[in-house]
Amino acid sequence: MSVVVVAPGQGSQTPGFLEPWLAEPRFAEHLGALADAAGLDLVAHGTVSDADTIRDTAVAQPLIVAASLLAFGALAGHRDRLAGVAGHSVGEFAAAAAAGILSEADALALVRERGTAMAEAAALEATGMSAVIGGDESELLAKLDDLGLSPANYNGGGQLVVAGDLAALAQLAGNPPTGARVIPLQVAGAFHTRYMQPAVERLRAAAAGVTVNDPAVTVWTNKDGSTVASGAAFVDLLVGQVANPVRWDLCMAAFEKAGVTGLVELAPAGALVGLAKRGLKGLPTVAVKTPDDLPAAIALIENS
Template sequence: MLSIVTPGQGSQTSGMYSTWITDTANKELIAKYSELIDLDLFHYGTSASQVEITATNIAQPLLTALAFMSFGRLEVNSNTNIIYSGHSVGEFSAASLAGFYTDEIAMKLVNTRGKAMAAAAASNSATGMSAVLGGDKAEVIKHIEQFDLVPANVNSNGQIVASGLLANLEKLSENPPVSTKVRKLEVAGAFHSQFMKSAESELEKEFAQVEVTNSKSNFISNKDGQTIKDSSDLKNRLITQITSPVRWDLCQAKMIELGVTGMLELAPAGVLTGIAKREMPGVELFAIKSPEDIPGAQAFIDKHAKITR
Protein backbone atom coordinates (compact mmCIF):
# COMPACT_ATOMS: atom_id res chain seq x y z
CA MET A 1 0.00 0.00 0.00
CA LEU A 2 1.21 3.49 -0.90
CA SER A 3 0.92 6.81 0.93
CA ILE A 4 1.53 10.09 -0.90
CA VAL A 5 2.38 12.98 1.42
CA THR A 6 2.95 16.71 0.98
CA PRO A 7 5.29 18.79 3.16
CA GLY A 8 4.55 21.97 5.10
CA GLN A 9 6.28 25.27 5.77
CA GLY A 10 10.00 25.11 6.33
CA SER A 11 10.53 22.88 3.29
CA GLN A 12 10.82 25.81 0.86
CA THR A 13 14.22 26.85 -0.54
CA SER A 14 15.26 29.75 -2.73
CA GLY A 15 15.10 28.91 -6.44
CA MET A 16 13.20 25.66 -5.92
CA TYR A 17 11.06 26.15 -9.07
CA SER A 18 14.01 26.61 -11.43
CA THR A 19 14.36 23.01 -12.58
CA TRP A 20 10.61 22.43 -12.70
CA ILE A 21 9.47 25.29 -14.94
CA THR A 22 11.72 24.26 -17.82
CA ASP A 23 8.80 21.93 -18.55
CA THR A 24 6.18 23.75 -20.66
CA ALA A 25 3.21 22.22 -18.85
CA ASN A 26 4.60 23.26 -15.46
CA LYS A 27 5.33 26.76 -16.73
CA GLU A 28 1.75 27.11 -17.93
CA LEU A 29 0.46 25.75 -14.63
CA ILE A 30 2.40 28.32 -12.59
CA ALA A 31 1.23 31.10 -14.91
CA LYS A 32 -2.36 29.99 -14.28
CA TYR A 33 -1.90 29.84 -10.52
CA SER A 34 -0.12 33.21 -10.44
CA GLU A 35 -3.03 34.87 -12.22
CA LEU A 36 -5.59 33.03 -10.09
CA ILE A 37 -4.24 34.28 -6.76
CA ASP A 38 -2.57 37.48 -8.03
CA LEU A 39 0.89 36.45 -6.83
CA ASP A 40 4.04 36.21 -8.96
CA LEU A 41 4.95 32.61 -8.22
CA PHE A 42 7.63 32.72 -10.93
CA HIS A 43 9.53 35.39 -9.01
CA TYR A 44 9.15 33.75 -5.62
CA GLY A 45 9.96 30.32 -6.98
CA THR A 46 13.08 31.28 -8.92
CA SER A 47 14.76 34.53 -7.88
CA ALA A 48 13.35 35.54 -4.47
CA SER A 49 15.60 35.27 -1.43
CA GLN A 50 15.16 32.71 1.33
CA VAL A 51 14.00 35.52 3.63
CA GLU A 52 11.27 36.55 1.18
CA ILE A 53 9.86 33.05 0.80
CA THR A 54 9.85 32.45 4.55
CA ALA A 55 6.87 34.83 4.87
CA THR A 56 3.85 32.62 5.49
CA ASN A 57 1.65 34.39 2.90
CA ILE A 58 4.29 33.56 0.26
CA ALA A 59 5.45 30.15 1.47
CA GLN A 60 2.00 28.57 1.59
CA PRO A 61 0.91 29.04 -2.05
CA LEU A 62 4.50 28.51 -3.21
CA LEU A 63 4.69 25.07 -1.59
CA THR A 64 1.20 24.08 -2.69
CA ALA A 65 1.91 24.88 -6.33
CA LEU A 66 5.13 22.85 -6.29
CA ALA A 67 3.33 19.84 -4.85
CA PHE A 68 0.92 20.00 -7.79
CA MET A 69 3.77 20.42 -10.28
CA SER A 70 5.53 17.31 -9.04
CA PHE A 71 2.32 15.25 -8.83
CA GLY A 72 1.32 16.30 -12.34
CA ARG A 73 4.34 14.54 -13.79
CA LEU A 74 3.20 11.21 -12.34
CA GLU A 75 0.63 8.67 -13.50
CA VAL A 76 -1.55 7.82 -10.52
CA ASN A 77 -4.76 5.87 -11.02
CA SER A 78 -7.72 6.25 -8.68
CA ASN A 79 -6.48 3.37 -6.59
CA THR A 80 -8.01 2.53 -3.23
CA ASN A 81 -4.58 1.37 -2.08
CA ILE A 82 -3.29 4.95 -2.11
CA ILE A 83 -3.52 7.08 1.02
CA TYR A 84 -3.08 10.87 0.99
CA SER A 85 -1.90 13.11 3.81
CA GLY A 86 -0.05 16.40 4.25
CA HIS A 87 1.67 18.32 7.02
CA SER A 88 -0.13 21.54 8.01
CA VAL A 89 -0.55 23.58 4.79
CA GLY A 90 0.37 20.36 2.98
CA GLU A 91 -3.07 19.03 3.93
CA PHE A 92 -4.63 21.39 1.41
CA SER A 93 -2.83 19.96 -1.62
CA ALA A 94 -3.21 16.42 -0.26
CA ALA A 95 -6.98 16.91 0.08
CA SER A 96 -7.13 18.04 -3.53
CA LEU A 97 -5.18 14.98 -4.68
CA ALA A 98 -7.60 12.83 -2.67
CA GLY A 99 -10.49 14.31 -4.67
CA PHE A 100 -12.19 16.69 -2.22
CA TYR A 101 -11.72 19.74 -4.50
CA THR A 102 -9.75 20.98 -7.50
CA ASP A 103 -6.18 22.25 -7.54
CA GLU A 104 -7.47 25.76 -8.30
CA ILE A 105 -9.62 25.69 -5.16
CA ALA A 106 -6.63 24.49 -3.15
CA MET A 107 -4.59 27.46 -4.38
CA LYS A 108 -7.37 29.89 -3.43
CA LEU A 109 -7.72 28.33 0.01
CA VAL A 110 -4.01 28.43 0.85
CA ASN A 111 -3.70 31.97 -0.49
CA THR A 112 -6.46 33.11 1.88
CA ARG A 113 -4.99 31.01 4.69
CA GLY A 114 -1.50 32.43 4.22
CA LYS A 115 -2.65 36.05 4.15
CA ALA A 116 -4.92 35.56 7.17
CA MET A 117 -2.20 33.84 9.20
CA ALA A 118 0.27 36.60 8.33
CA ALA A 119 -2.25 39.20 9.51
CA ALA A 120 -2.91 37.27 12.73
CA ALA A 121 0.81 37.00 13.39
CA ALA A 122 1.30 40.73 12.81
CA SER A 123 -1.41 41.56 15.34
CA ASN A 124 0.22 39.22 17.88
CA SER A 125 3.85 40.16 17.31
CA ALA A 126 5.13 38.97 20.71
CA THR A 127 4.54 35.33 19.77
CA GLY A 128 6.55 32.59 18.13
CA MET A 129 7.53 28.93 18.07
CA SER A 130 10.37 26.73 19.33
CA ALA A 131 11.33 23.16 18.51
CA VAL A 132 11.90 20.76 21.38
CA LEU A 133 14.23 17.98 20.27
CA GLY A 134 14.60 14.72 22.18
CA GLY A 135 12.97 13.55 25.39
CA ASP A 136 9.84 11.55 26.10
CA LYS A 137 6.82 12.71 24.07
CA ALA A 138 4.28 12.70 26.90
CA GLU A 139 6.67 14.39 29.32
CA VAL A 140 7.66 17.04 26.78
CA ILE A 141 4.03 17.93 26.04
CA LYS A 142 3.26 18.15 29.75
CA HIS A 143 6.32 20.35 30.31
CA ILE A 144 5.41 22.66 27.42
CA GLU A 145 1.89 23.19 28.76
CA GLN A 146 3.27 24.19 32.18
CA PHE A 147 4.60 27.36 30.52
CA ASP A 148 1.19 28.19 29.01
CA LEU A 149 2.40 27.04 25.60
CA VAL A 150 0.78 24.56 23.21
CA PRO A 151 2.32 21.64 21.30
CA ALA A 152 1.70 23.05 17.81
CA ASN A 153 3.39 20.20 15.94
CA VAL A 154 3.84 16.72 17.36
CA ASN A 155 5.96 15.32 14.55
CA SER A 156 7.57 12.35 16.28
CA ASN A 157 8.78 11.07 19.63
CA GLY A 158 11.78 13.38 19.54
CA GLN A 159 10.42 16.38 17.67
CA ILE A 160 7.71 18.60 19.13
CA VAL A 161 7.14 22.28 18.37
CA ALA A 162 5.89 24.65 21.08
CA SER A 163 3.83 27.71 20.18
CA GLY A 164 2.86 30.80 22.20
CA LEU A 165 4.16 34.01 23.74
CA LEU A 166 7.85 34.78 23.22
CA ALA A 167 8.26 35.39 26.95
CA ASN A 168 6.99 31.90 27.71
CA LEU A 169 9.14 30.38 24.98
CA GLU A 170 12.14 32.03 26.59
CA LYS A 171 11.22 30.44 29.92
CA LEU A 172 10.98 27.08 28.17
CA SER A 173 14.43 27.59 26.68
CA GLU A 174 15.84 28.40 30.11
CA ASN A 175 14.09 25.38 31.67
CA PRO A 176 13.98 22.67 28.98
CA PRO A 177 12.42 19.25 29.53
CA VAL A 178 14.77 16.47 30.61
CA SER A 179 17.13 15.24 27.87
CA THR A 180 16.03 17.83 25.31
CA LYS A 181 17.32 20.79 23.37
CA VAL A 182 15.11 23.80 22.66
CA ARG A 183 15.69 25.67 19.40
CA LYS A 184 13.91 28.90 18.50
CA LEU A 185 12.28 28.83 15.06
CA GLU A 186 12.43 31.79 12.69
CA VAL A 187 8.70 32.16 12.13
CA ALA A 188 6.39 35.17 12.21
CA GLY A 189 4.04 34.01 14.94
CA ALA A 190 2.44 31.31 17.07
CA PHE A 191 0.97 29.09 14.38
CA HIS A 192 -1.47 26.32 15.36
CA SER A 193 -2.48 28.16 18.52
CA GLN A 194 -5.36 30.41 19.61
CA PHE A 195 -3.32 33.41 18.44
CA MET A 196 -4.42 32.37 14.92
CA LYS A 197 -8.15 32.54 15.70
CA SER A 198 -8.83 35.44 13.32
CA ALA A 199 -7.29 33.46 10.45
CA GLU A 200 -9.68 30.62 11.15
CA SER A 201 -12.62 32.93 10.50
CA GLU A 202 -11.17 34.13 7.18
CA LEU A 203 -10.60 30.59 5.95
CA GLU A 204 -14.15 29.64 6.90
CA LYS A 205 -15.43 32.47 4.68
CA GLU A 206 -13.32 31.22 1.76
CA PHE A 207 -14.59 27.66 2.19
CA ALA A 208 -18.16 28.96 1.98
CA GLN A 209 -17.44 30.14 -1.58
CA VAL A 210 -15.96 26.94 -3.01
CA GLU A 211 -17.24 23.47 -3.84
CA VAL A 212 -16.04 20.57 -1.71
CA THR A 213 -17.23 17.03 -2.39
CA ASN A 214 -16.88 13.70 -0.64
CA SER A 215 -13.74 11.74 -1.50
CA LYS A 216 -13.42 8.13 -2.61
CA SER A 217 -9.77 8.05 -1.55
CA ASN A 218 -8.34 7.62 1.92
CA PHE A 219 -7.18 10.89 3.49
CA ILE A 220 -5.47 10.97 6.89
CA SER A 221 -6.19 14.07 8.98
CA ASN A 222 -3.61 16.04 10.99
CA LYS A 223 -6.16 16.48 13.77
CA ASP A 224 -6.16 12.92 15.08
CA GLY A 225 -4.65 10.63 12.46
CA GLN A 226 -8.07 9.37 11.35
CA THR A 227 -9.08 8.60 7.76
CA ILE A 228 -11.90 10.77 6.44
CA LYS A 229 -13.94 10.95 3.24
CA ASP A 230 -16.81 13.29 4.21
CA SER A 231 -16.60 16.83 2.78
CA SER A 232 -18.16 18.59 5.79
CA ASP A 233 -15.78 16.80 8.11
CA LEU A 234 -12.83 17.81 5.94
CA LYS A 235 -13.83 21.49 5.90
CA ASN A 236 -14.21 21.61 9.66
CA ARG A 237 -10.84 19.93 10.18
CA LEU A 238 -8.96 22.19 7.77
CA ILE A 239 -10.50 25.33 9.25
CA THR A 240 -9.83 24.42 12.89
CA GLN A 241 -6.37 23.07 12.01
CA ILE A 242 -5.10 26.67 12.06
CA THR A 243 -5.55 26.80 15.84
CA SER A 244 -4.98 23.11 16.58
CA PRO A 245 -1.90 20.90 16.89
CA VAL A 246 -0.58 19.06 13.85
CA ARG A 247 -0.46 15.43 15.00
CA TRP A 248 1.87 14.06 12.36
CA ASP A 249 2.86 11.33 14.79
CA LEU A 250 -0.70 10.01 14.65
CA CYS A 251 -0.80 10.29 10.85
CA GLN A 252 2.28 8.09 10.60
CA ALA A 253 0.83 5.64 13.12
CA LYS A 254 -2.35 5.34 11.02
CA MET A 255 -0.30 4.66 7.88
CA ILE A 256 1.45 1.82 9.66
CA GLU A 257 -1.89 0.50 10.97
CA LEU A 258 -3.34 0.51 7.44
CA GLY A 259 -0.40 -1.47 6.11
CA VAL A 260 1.50 1.18 4.16
CA THR A 261 4.61 -0.31 2.56
CA GLY A 262 5.86 2.80 0.78
CA MET A 263 5.68 6.56 1.44
CA LEU A 264 6.22 9.01 -1.42
CA GLU A 265 6.84 12.65 -0.48
CA LEU A 266 6.06 15.21 -3.18
CA ALA A 267 8.36 18.15 -3.87
CA PRO A 268 9.98 19.91 -2.11
CA ALA A 269 10.59 16.62 -0.33
CA GLY A 270 12.91 15.62 2.48
CA VAL A 271 11.38 16.70 5.79
CA LEU A 272 8.61 14.10 6.07
CA THR A 273 10.68 11.22 4.72
CA GLY A 274 13.39 12.28 7.18
CA ILE A 275 10.97 11.92 10.09
CA ALA A 276 9.66 8.64 8.70
CA LYS A 277 13.14 7.10 8.65
CA ARG A 278 13.01 7.13 12.44
CA GLU A 279 9.30 6.59 13.01
CA MET A 280 8.27 4.13 10.27
CA PRO A 281 10.87 1.33 10.19
CA GLY A 282 10.27 -1.18 7.44
CA VAL A 283 8.41 1.31 5.24
CA GLU A 284 10.20 2.15 1.98
CA LEU A 285 10.58 5.90 1.38
CA PHE A 286 10.96 8.07 -1.72
CA ALA A 287 11.50 11.85 -1.76
CA ILE A 288 10.88 13.89 -4.92
CA LYS A 289 13.39 16.73 -4.88
CA SER A 290 13.76 17.50 -8.59
CA PRO A 291 12.29 16.46 -11.97
CA GLU A 292 15.10 13.92 -12.25
CA ASP A 293 13.37 11.94 -9.49
CA ILE A 294 10.15 11.46 -11.47
CA PRO A 295 11.06 8.16 -13.22
CA GLY A 296 12.09 6.62 -9.91
CA ALA A 297 8.96 7.97 -8.24
CA GLN A 298 6.78 6.43 -10.95
CA ALA A 299 8.39 3.04 -10.44
CA PHE A 300 7.89 3.46 -6.68
CA ILE A 301 4.18 4.19 -7.18
CA ASP A 302 3.71 1.25 -9.53
CA LYS A 303 5.35 -1.03 -6.98
CA HIS A 304 3.55 0.00 -3.80
CA ALA A 305 0.10 0.95 -5.11
CA LYS A 306 -0.38 -2.69 -6.09
CA ILE A 307 0.40 -4.07 -2.66
CA THR A 308 -2.60 -4.85 -0.44
CA ARG A 309 -2.49 -5.52 3.25
Protein backbone atom coordinates in the same frame (compact mmCIF):
# COMPACT_ATOMS: atom_id res chain seq x y z
CA MET B 1 -2.06 -0.17 -3.66
CA SER B 2 0.06 0.46 -0.62
CA VAL B 3 2.00 3.70 -1.20
CA VAL B 4 0.88 6.93 0.49
CA VAL B 5 1.63 10.29 -1.11
CA VAL B 6 2.22 13.10 1.38
CA ALA B 7 2.53 16.88 1.01
CA PRO B 8 4.86 18.94 3.23
CA GLY B 9 4.12 22.01 5.32
CA GLN B 10 5.61 25.43 5.86
CA GLY B 11 9.37 25.69 6.26
CA SER B 12 10.19 23.21 3.50
CA GLN B 13 10.75 25.93 0.88
CA THR B 14 14.23 27.19 -0.09
CA PRO B 15 15.28 29.94 -2.53
CA GLY B 16 15.25 28.83 -6.15
CA PHE B 17 13.79 25.39 -5.46
CA LEU B 18 11.38 25.52 -8.42
CA GLU B 19 14.05 26.25 -11.05
CA PRO B 20 14.42 22.59 -12.13
CA TRP B 21 10.65 22.30 -12.56
CA LEU B 22 10.36 25.43 -14.69
CA ALA B 23 12.94 24.07 -17.12
CA GLU B 24 10.16 21.79 -18.43
CA PRO B 25 7.32 23.55 -20.34
CA ARG B 26 4.55 21.33 -18.92
CA PHE B 27 5.47 22.30 -15.37
CA ALA B 28 5.99 25.96 -16.26
CA GLU B 29 2.49 26.08 -17.78
CA HIS B 30 0.98 24.32 -14.76
CA LEU B 31 2.68 26.72 -12.34
CA GLY B 32 1.37 29.67 -14.33
CA ALA B 33 -2.20 28.44 -13.84
CA LEU B 34 -1.60 27.89 -10.12
CA ALA B 35 -0.08 31.36 -9.80
CA ASP B 36 -3.18 32.88 -11.43
CA ALA B 37 -5.39 31.06 -8.92
CA ALA B 38 -3.27 32.26 -6.00
CA GLY B 39 -2.95 35.81 -7.30
CA LEU B 40 0.82 35.67 -6.68
CA ASP B 41 3.90 35.57 -8.90
CA LEU B 42 4.85 32.04 -7.90
CA VAL B 43 7.35 31.80 -10.75
CA ALA B 44 9.40 34.63 -9.27
CA HIS B 45 8.97 33.36 -5.71
CA GLY B 46 10.09 29.87 -6.73
CA THR B 47 13.17 31.05 -8.61
CA VAL B 48 14.57 34.50 -7.71
CA SER B 49 12.91 35.57 -4.44
CA ASP B 50 15.23 35.49 -1.43
CA ALA B 51 14.82 33.50 1.78
CA ASP B 52 13.18 36.34 3.71
CA THR B 53 10.60 36.91 0.97
CA ILE B 54 9.53 33.28 0.77
CA ARG B 55 9.53 32.94 4.56
CA ASP B 56 6.59 35.36 4.67
CA THR B 57 3.60 33.21 5.57
CA ALA B 58 1.41 34.83 2.91
CA VAL B 59 3.94 33.80 0.23
CA ALA B 60 5.27 30.53 1.67
CA GLN B 61 1.95 28.74 1.95
CA PRO B 62 0.72 29.14 -1.66
CA LEU B 63 4.26 28.49 -2.93
CA ILE B 64 4.55 25.19 -1.07
CA VAL B 65 1.10 23.95 -2.07
CA ALA B 66 1.71 24.90 -5.70
CA ALA B 67 4.99 22.97 -5.69
CA SER B 68 3.27 19.90 -4.28
CA LEU B 69 0.57 20.10 -6.95
CA LEU B 70 3.22 20.40 -9.69
CA ALA B 71 4.75 17.16 -8.47
CA PHE B 72 1.41 15.43 -8.00
CA GLY B 73 0.39 16.39 -11.52
CA ALA B 74 3.13 14.07 -12.79
CA LEU B 75 1.85 11.25 -10.56
CA ALA B 76 -1.90 11.78 -10.98
CA GLY B 77 -2.17 9.07 -13.64
CA HIS B 78 -1.15 6.58 -10.96
CA ARG B 79 -3.66 7.83 -8.35
CA ASP B 80 -5.79 4.67 -8.53
CA ARG B 81 -2.80 2.66 -7.34
CA LEU B 82 -2.27 4.72 -4.19
CA ALA B 83 -3.16 3.71 -0.64
CA GLY B 84 -4.13 7.36 -0.21
CA VAL B 85 -2.89 10.90 0.42
CA ALA B 86 -2.20 13.14 3.39
CA GLY B 87 -0.63 16.53 4.07
CA HIS B 88 1.21 18.15 6.95
CA SER B 89 -0.39 21.45 8.03
CA VAL B 90 -0.81 23.59 4.87
CA GLY B 91 0.08 20.46 2.90
CA GLU B 92 -3.45 19.25 3.64
CA PHE B 93 -4.67 21.68 0.97
CA ALA B 94 -2.48 19.95 -1.60
CA ALA B 95 -3.79 16.62 -0.32
CA ALA B 96 -7.38 17.88 -0.69
CA ALA B 97 -6.73 18.78 -4.32
CA ALA B 98 -4.89 15.50 -4.97
CA ALA B 99 -7.86 13.59 -3.53
CA GLY B 100 -10.32 15.54 -5.69
CA ILE B 101 -12.00 17.24 -2.71
CA LEU B 102 -11.08 20.70 -4.00
CA SER B 103 -10.11 21.92 -7.44
CA GLU B 104 -6.50 23.08 -7.68
CA ALA B 105 -7.71 26.65 -8.26
CA ASP B 106 -9.92 26.63 -5.15
CA ALA B 107 -7.17 25.02 -3.06
CA LEU B 108 -4.72 27.79 -4.07
CA ALA B 109 -7.27 30.55 -3.51
CA LEU B 110 -8.04 29.22 -0.02
CA VAL B 111 -4.35 28.81 0.79
CA ARG B 112 -3.72 32.42 -0.24
CA GLU B 113 -6.49 33.49 2.13
CA ARG B 114 -5.12 31.21 4.88
CA GLY B 115 -1.58 32.52 4.55
CA THR B 116 -2.64 36.16 4.60
CA ALA B 117 -5.01 35.62 7.54
CA MET B 118 -2.37 33.75 9.55
CA ALA B 119 0.23 36.45 8.85
CA GLU B 120 -2.19 39.09 10.10
CA ALA B 121 -3.04 37.06 13.20
CA ALA B 122 0.66 36.52 13.89
CA ALA B 123 1.27 40.28 13.77
CA LEU B 124 -1.11 40.86 16.71
CA GLU B 125 1.28 39.46 19.37
CA ALA B 126 4.97 38.55 19.60
CA THR B 127 4.78 34.79 19.24
CA GLY B 128 6.78 32.02 17.60
CA MET B 129 7.52 28.31 17.45
CA SER B 130 10.34 26.00 18.54
CA ALA B 131 11.10 22.36 17.80
CA VAL B 132 11.80 20.20 20.83
CA ILE B 133 13.89 17.13 20.02
CA GLY B 134 14.15 14.26 22.49
CA GLY B 135 13.29 14.19 26.17
CA ASP B 136 10.18 12.89 27.91
CA GLU B 137 6.92 14.07 26.35
CA SER B 138 4.96 14.15 29.61
CA GLU B 139 7.68 16.27 31.26
CA LEU B 140 7.63 18.61 28.27
CA LEU B 141 3.83 18.97 28.27
CA ALA B 142 3.88 19.81 32.00
CA LYS B 143 6.54 22.44 31.38
CA LEU B 144 4.48 23.91 28.54
CA ASP B 145 1.52 24.27 30.89
CA ASP B 146 3.68 26.10 33.41
CA LEU B 147 4.95 28.51 30.72
CA GLY B 148 1.61 29.06 28.97
CA LEU B 149 2.91 27.43 25.77
CA SER B 150 1.06 24.97 23.52
CA PRO B 151 2.00 21.87 21.54
CA ALA B 152 1.54 22.72 17.84
CA ASN B 153 2.93 19.81 15.79
CA TYR B 154 3.22 16.28 17.17
CA ASN B 155 5.63 15.14 14.48
CA GLY B 156 6.53 11.72 15.85
CA GLY B 157 10.01 10.26 16.00
CA GLY B 158 10.78 12.20 19.18
CA GLN B 159 9.99 15.65 17.73
CA LEU B 160 7.33 18.02 19.03
CA VAL B 161 6.93 21.62 17.85
CA VAL B 162 5.70 24.03 20.51
CA ALA B 163 4.34 27.55 20.14
CA GLY B 164 3.38 30.67 22.03
CA ASP B 165 4.82 33.83 23.55
CA LEU B 166 8.42 34.54 22.49
CA ALA B 167 9.56 35.25 26.06
CA ALA B 168 8.12 31.93 27.24
CA LEU B 169 9.83 30.11 24.36
CA ALA B 170 13.11 31.70 25.43
CA GLN B 171 12.52 30.42 28.98
CA LEU B 172 11.94 26.92 27.61
CA ALA B 173 15.16 27.09 25.59
CA GLY B 174 17.06 28.27 28.67
CA ASN B 175 15.70 25.47 30.84
CA PRO B 176 14.69 22.57 28.54
CA PRO B 177 13.29 19.23 29.70
CA THR B 178 15.86 16.61 30.63
CA GLY B 179 17.65 15.30 27.55
CA ALA B 180 15.83 17.62 25.15
CA ARG B 181 17.08 20.23 22.66
CA VAL B 182 14.99 23.32 21.88
CA ILE B 183 15.48 24.82 18.40
CA PRO B 184 13.76 28.13 17.54
CA LEU B 185 12.04 28.01 14.13
CA GLN B 186 12.04 30.76 11.52
CA VAL B 187 8.28 31.28 11.42
CA ALA B 188 6.22 34.40 12.01
CA GLY B 189 3.87 33.27 14.76
CA ALA B 190 2.30 30.60 16.95
CA PHE B 191 0.58 28.54 14.27
CA HIS B 192 -1.88 25.79 15.25
CA THR B 193 -2.67 27.47 18.60
CA ARG B 194 -5.34 29.79 20.00
CA TYR B 195 -3.36 32.76 18.64
CA MET B 196 -4.60 31.83 15.17
CA GLN B 197 -8.33 31.99 16.01
CA PRO B 198 -8.86 35.22 14.00
CA ALA B 199 -7.51 33.40 10.92
CA VAL B 200 -9.95 30.51 11.45
CA GLU B 201 -12.98 32.76 11.10
CA ARG B 202 -11.64 34.39 7.95
CA LEU B 203 -10.80 31.04 6.34
CA ARG B 204 -14.21 29.62 7.26
CA ALA B 205 -15.91 32.47 5.42
CA ALA B 206 -13.73 31.88 2.33
CA ALA B 207 -14.30 28.11 2.40
CA ALA B 208 -18.07 28.60 2.33
CA GLY B 209 -17.78 29.73 -1.29
CA VAL B 210 -15.95 26.77 -2.85
CA THR B 211 -17.22 23.59 -4.49
CA VAL B 212 -16.45 20.49 -2.43
CA ASN B 213 -16.45 16.84 -3.57
CA ASP B 214 -16.04 13.64 -1.60
CA PRO B 215 -12.50 12.21 -1.91
CA ALA B 216 -11.69 9.92 -4.83
CA VAL B 217 -8.95 8.22 -2.79
CA THR B 218 -8.37 7.64 0.91
CA VAL B 219 -7.34 10.82 2.73
CA TRP B 220 -6.03 11.03 6.29
CA THR B 221 -6.52 14.08 8.52
CA ASN B 222 -4.04 15.92 10.76
CA LYS B 223 -6.79 16.16 13.37
CA ASP B 224 -6.29 12.63 14.67
CA GLY B 225 -4.86 10.46 11.89
CA SER B 226 -8.27 9.11 10.90
CA THR B 227 -9.57 8.78 7.34
CA VAL B 228 -12.33 11.13 6.19
CA ALA B 229 -14.96 9.99 3.69
CA SER B 230 -16.82 13.31 3.42
CA GLY B 231 -15.27 16.18 1.46
CA ALA B 232 -17.31 18.73 3.43
CA ALA B 233 -16.06 17.26 6.72
CA PHE B 234 -12.47 17.39 5.47
CA VAL B 235 -12.79 21.07 4.52
CA ASP B 236 -14.22 21.79 7.99
CA LEU B 237 -11.13 20.12 9.45
CA LEU B 238 -8.88 22.17 7.15
CA VAL B 239 -10.39 25.34 8.59
CA GLY B 240 -10.13 24.27 12.23
CA GLN B 241 -6.59 22.94 11.78
CA VAL B 242 -5.24 26.51 11.66
CA ALA B 243 -5.74 26.86 15.42
CA ASN B 244 -5.35 23.21 16.47
CA PRO B 245 -2.35 20.88 16.77
CA VAL B 246 -1.10 18.85 13.80
CA ARG B 247 -1.05 15.18 14.78
CA TRP B 248 1.40 13.87 12.20
CA ASP B 249 2.43 11.20 14.71
CA LEU B 250 -1.08 9.77 14.51
CA CYS B 251 -1.05 9.99 10.71
CA MET B 252 2.14 7.91 10.59
CA ALA B 253 0.65 5.41 13.06
CA ALA B 254 -2.40 5.17 10.80
CA PHE B 255 -0.22 4.56 7.73
CA GLU B 256 1.45 1.70 9.54
CA LYS B 257 -1.88 0.23 10.69
CA ALA B 258 -3.21 0.46 7.12
CA GLY B 259 -0.27 -1.63 5.87
CA VAL B 260 1.35 1.16 3.86
CA THR B 261 4.54 -0.17 2.27
CA GLY B 262 5.99 3.02 0.80
CA LEU B 263 5.82 6.81 1.10
CA VAL B 264 6.31 9.46 -1.58
CA GLU B 265 6.74 13.06 -0.45
CA LEU B 266 5.80 15.79 -2.91
CA ALA B 267 7.92 18.89 -3.53
CA PRO B 268 9.45 20.70 -1.71
CA ALA B 269 10.28 17.32 -0.21
CA GLY B 270 12.53 16.15 2.60
CA ALA B 271 10.94 16.92 5.97
CA LEU B 272 8.25 14.22 5.97
CA VAL B 273 10.62 11.58 4.57
CA GLY B 274 12.93 12.47 7.45
CA LEU B 275 10.12 11.98 9.97
CA ALA B 276 9.16 8.67 8.32
CA LYS B 277 12.72 7.41 8.63
CA ARG B 278 12.47 7.92 12.40
CA GLY B 279 8.81 7.09 12.98
CA LEU B 280 8.31 4.36 10.34
CA LYS B 281 11.73 2.72 10.37
CA GLY B 282 12.54 0.70 7.26
CA LEU B 283 9.67 2.06 5.16
CA PRO B 284 10.80 2.72 1.56
CA THR B 285 10.51 6.43 0.75
CA VAL B 286 11.05 8.80 -2.18
CA ALA B 287 11.46 12.56 -1.75
CA VAL B 288 10.36 14.31 -4.96
CA LYS B 289 12.58 17.39 -4.92
CA THR B 290 13.03 17.82 -8.69
CA PRO B 291 11.55 16.19 -11.82
CA ASP B 292 14.53 13.83 -11.80
CA ASP B 293 12.98 12.14 -8.74
CA LEU B 294 9.69 11.34 -10.47
CA PRO B 295 10.76 8.02 -12.07
CA ALA B 296 11.73 6.63 -8.65
CA ALA B 297 8.40 7.76 -7.20
CA ILE B 298 6.45 6.15 -10.03
CA ALA B 299 8.45 2.93 -9.69
CA LEU B 300 7.70 2.79 -5.96
CA ILE B 301 3.98 3.29 -6.62
CA GLU B 302 3.81 0.79 -9.46
CA ASN B 303 5.85 -1.92 -7.74
CA SER B 304 4.37 -1.81 -4.24
